[in-house]
Amino acid sequence: MATNTRIVLASRPTGDVTAANFRTESATIPVAKDGEIVVRSRYLSLDPYMRPRMSELRSYVPPFELDKPLTGGSVGEVVDSKNPKFAPGDTVIGMLDWAHYTAHSGAGLRKIDPAAAPLPAHLGILGMPGYTAYHGMIRMGQPKEGETVFVSAATGAVGQLAGQLAKLRGARVVGCAGDDAKCDWAVKELGYDACFNHRRERDYGAVLDALCPKGIDVDFENVGGAIMHAVFARMNNFGRMIFCGAISEYQDATPKPGPEKMFSIVQKRLRIEGFIVSDHIAGMGEFVSEVGGLLKAGKIRHRETVVDGLENAPAAFMGLLKGENFGKLIVKVG
Amino acid sequence: MATNTRIVLASRPTGDVTAANFRTESATIPVAKDGEIVVRSRYLSLDPYMRPRMSELRSYVPPFELDKPLTGGSVGEVVDSKNPKFAPGDTVIGMLDWAHYTAHSGAGLRKIDPAAAPLPAHLGILGMPGYTAYHGMIRMGQPKEGETVFVSAATGAVGQLAGQLAKLRGARVVGCAGDDAKCDWAVKELGYDACFNHRRERDYGAVLDALCPKGIDVDFENVGGAIMHAVFARMNNFGRMIFCGAISEYQDATPKPGPEKMFSIVQKRLRIEGFIVSDHIAGMGEFVSEVGGLLKAGKIRHRETVVDGLENAPAAFMGLLKGENFGKLIVKVG
Numbered sequence: 001m002a003t004n005t006r007i008v009l010a011s012r013p014t015g016d017v018t019a020a021n022f023r024t025e026s027a028t029i030p031v032a033k034d035g036e037i038v039v040r041s042r043y044l045s046l047d048p049y050m051r052p053r054m055s056e057l058r059s060y061v062p063p064f065e066l067d068k069p070l071t072g073g074s075v076g077e078v079v080d081s082k083n084p085k086f087a088p089g090d091t092v093i094g095m096l097d098w099a100h101y102t103a104h105s106g107a108g109l110r111k112i113d114p115a116a117a118p119l120p121a122h123l124g125i126l127g128m129p130g131y132t133a134y135h136g137m138i139r140m141g142q143p144k145e146g147e148t149v150f151v152s153a154a155t156g157a158v159g160q161l162a163g164q165l166a167k168l169r170g171a172r173v174v175g176c177a178g179d180d181a182k183c184d185w186a187v188k189e190l191g192y193d194a195c196f197n198h199r200r201e202r203d204y205g206a207v208l209d210a211l212c213p214k215g216i217d218v219d220f221e222n223v224g225g226a227i228m229h230a231v232f233a234r235m236n237n238f239g240r241m242i243f244c245g246a247i248s249e250y251q252d253a254t255p256k257p258g259p260e261k262m263f264s265i266v267q268k269r270l271r272i273e274g275f276i277v278s279d280h281i282a283g284m285g286e287f288v289s290e291v292g293g294l295l296k297a298g299k300i301r302h303r304e305t306v307v308d309g310l311e312n313a314p315a316a317f318m319g320l321l322k323g324e325n326f327g328k329l330i331v332k333v334g
Numbered sequence: 335m336a337t338n339t340r341i342v343l344a345s346r347p348t349g350d351v352t353a354a355n356f357r358t359e360s361a362t363i364p365v366a367k368d369g370e371i372v373v374r375s376r377y378l379s380l381d382p383y384m385r386p387r388m389s390e391l392r393s394y395v396p397p398f399e400l401d402k403p404l405t406g407g408s409v410g411e412v413v414d415s416k417n418p419k420f421a422p423g424d425t426v427i428g429m430l431d432w433a434h435y436t437a438h439s440g441a442g443l444r445k446i447d448p449a450a451a452p453l454p455a456h457l458g459i460l461g462m463p464g465y466t467a468y469h470g471m472i473r474m475g476q477p478k479e480g481e482t483v484f485v486s487a488a489t490g491a492v493g494q495l496a497g498q499l500a501k502l503r504g505a506r507v508v509g510c511a512g513d514d515a516k517c518d519w520a521v522k523e524l525g526y527d528a529c530f531n532h533r534r535e536r537d538y539g540a541v542l543d544a545l546c547p548k549g550i551d552v553d554f555e556n557v558g559g560a561i562m563h564a565v566f567a568r569m570n571n572f573g574r575m576i577f578c579g580a581i582s583e584y585q586d587a588t589p590k591p592g593p594e595k596m597f598s599i600v601q602k603r604l605r606i607e608g609f610i611v612s613d614h615i616a617g618m619g620e621f622v623s624e625v626g627g628l629l630k631a632g633k634i635r636h637r638e639t640v641v642d643g644l645e646n647a648p649a650a651f652m653g654l655l656k657g658e659n660f661g662k663l664i665v666k667v668g
Contacts, residue, residue: 245597257591262593266577270607275600
């Protein structure tokens with residue numbers, strides 16, 4: 001008889017995530033109870049925000065529970081339903097277990113048209129990462145023609161669209177990424193004006209001075225830490241720092257201090273603002289319409305890394321936290 | 335023959351300002367040239383922002399020039415005019431020299447009605463410090479009924495109104511000040527719910543936990559440094575930190591790092607925003623109308639320290655940077 005493979009949180013990491021923090025379990029395939037559906041996962045999105053959820057932090061989403069399956073944004077197919085809103089065969093998107101099958105109330109799941117775009121795109125450029133880029137860059141960063149925009153993690157799931165949207169608004173766009181191939185792709189395919197390899201550069205201030213000679217007006221922050229500190233020191237008057245993430249800080253066993261001279265927030269009238277895209281779901285239609293249109297018109301490029309097999313999700317996630325993926329990281333579950 | 339006494343910047347401070355950074359000079363009383371006026375200063379405002387201007391910082395206002403008079407917000411009387419917009423006897427407000435007499439083009443000076451309020455009030459509660467409190471608290475901080483607001487430098491020229499405005503909006507208002515008498519006044523006269531003496535408390539986190547049991551929604555930041563770091567760690571989701579000043583950082587010879595866990599800006603969706611009131615002069619009418627009305631209705635208290643004699647301005651300014659004044663600090667010039 002077929003069994004349901006699922007990956008549970010075996011222990012909470014301190015510092016780097018290790019294989020010992022995960023445990024693969026076999027269980028019976030669930031059967032829908034009244035009001036429930038059972039969804040077979042097709043694709044699972046792996047995202048940096050999952051790292052803070054593995055710790056017991058006071059955070060915006062509750063932490064993952066020990067000995068329960070981790071969850072993540074997924075696309076799947078309804079295989080059993082005792083919920084009148086869903087029928088077997090429906091393709092749905094939403095939070096599902098790191099598992100082949102998830103029993104679910106249906107709350108927060110949304111039906112999608114599988115023919116509208118390749119399924120992984122619903123988890124990337126047209127999904128939460130894409131909308132994160134759109135909300136943060138367009139609505140919060142508001143780049144203007146001629147301004148300089150910096151995007152850390154320039155080719156990541158979010159950064160790749162954030163940079164292109166700023167370019168379409170007429171800004172000079174500079175990024176950083178973790179290897180030369182990513183930087184090449186950012187400049188040649190995404191249209192970044194410049195991109196530096198942050199693993200090779202030692203003096204972030206010097207490279208930013210060279211690539212952003214007029215200072216920085218908008219920082220789309222995904223990384224935090226030393227790169228962000230160097231950006232902070234180079235922000236122009238009335239600059240906006242949009243804090244989307246801080247992947248370099250997620251695995252800090254002891255917290256690191258913020259940038260020097262916080263008083264410059266007054267001197268330069270900076271706005272530093274954090275956001276979480278799930279607060280803004282109501283405005284997603286505008287994004288799907290604008291970016292969907294750009295995608296169809298061939299004006300937006302995107303790239304995913306698809307890892308085959310649920311059993312490879314832990315290793316892929318550990319690689320993600322070290323920047324080993326290229327573009328949006330997705331697991332093909334079954 | 336009468337002479338014009340003026341105080342010039344003799345040298346730039348490194349670290350604490352000292353008497354050696356100032357030099358008192360005698361000069362002849364200026365005579366108005368074509369288009370000019372000569373103003374006799376009555377009151378001079380001393381404000382923390384003058385400290386950064388004494389250094390050669392890249393800042394929002396150019397630094398004071400060596401061997402030239404320092405300048406400051408002042409009220410004075412026109413004594414000579416070759417400018418059709420002003421007549422001898424007019425009372426004006428604007429930037430004048432630290433001097434008995436200033437020759438001036440008139441640009442940026444504004445006539446006021448000396449009968450409308452005592453002259454020092456035009457430099458304090460109804461002037462730039464008052465408008466700074468209004469713009470920062472009301473327009474940027476936007477405190478709501480039931481929220482918790484923290485004001486550092488609770489009884490200073492800006493803080494004393496910022497706290498009262500937040501109270502009038504229905505917030506719980508907590509502050510800190512540098513001695514017990516100031517804290518008493520904040521609670522008994524200004525209506526703060528609580529105020530702690532930051533020179534006596536050692537553990538800012540513990541005192542904030544006790545006084546702000548529901549966390550902090552709006553921080554009106556005048557001080558920076560360790561107090562701000564403790565506030566940052568206690569901000570609630572969707573909190574606003576309005577950066578008006580950072581007096582504790584102005585005399586740092588070497589810059590200090592910012593608060594730990596900058597990632598919490600994302601987790602808590604914080605907005606940290608700096609401002610300089612001179613960017614918002616166009617909106618000052620609304621402030622004068624609202625706060626002038628509250629003042630006439632007896633709903634706003636305020637307090638000034640008036641120091642007698644221009645020659646005492648340097649010592650008073652050095653005291654201001656150490657928190658020795660009580661309320662708005664003003665020099666009665668002549």
